[in-house]
Amino acid sequence: MARITMSFKNKSIAYWFRQLHRDIGFVAVGFCFIYAVSGILLNHMNEKDPAYKTENKSLLFHSGLSADELPVVWTDRGGLPQLNKVMKIDDDHLRLLLDKGIGVYDARTGDLDYELYHKRAFVYWINKMHYNKVGGWTVMADLFAVSLLFLAISGLLIVKGQKGIAGRGKWYLLLGILIPVIYVILS
Structure with a gap:
């Protein structure tokens, strides 16, 4: 019976970036769902606590x-x-x-x-997390922030060629930076 083995030495850094980007990305998406729902509720409070x-x-x-x-x-x-x-x-x-x-x-x-x-128990709970008011949550929030930085950087490096950072990707990156900067300047 043939044995399948995987050699860490034969894999490129790009390969490991893709693997980590994918796996960390799935975990981060779960966090993003919670933060996104909470953020939308908090953005549209209309002077009332959505919790x-x-x-x-x-x-x-x-x-x-x-x-x-x-x-x-x-x-x-x-x-x-x-x-x-x-x-x-x-x-x-x-x-x-x-x-x-x-x-x-x-x-x-x-x-x-x-x-x-x-x-509203669920909304109350996710808003407390969003505001970082849950005991010990700072460590998780920091890990999430670091994982987002990793996903951003690895995402820039994963895609090659004209669709990557060397091609049209640089313009999308610039747009993503300019939108909040222009908003701050105009407000």
């Missing part, structure tokens, strides 16, 4: 309730989230600090509008 779903509610109470009376009426109503604190905003409005939410009571009308925040 939380906001639920808006409205109630009608008697008008003219004081900061001392409102917690009693709130508790008597039943089925409402825990009220932790009531603070005066101005002569006509009170701020309610709720368990996982916040509200405003209008003493003139008796209207009470509040919102509750529900954590």
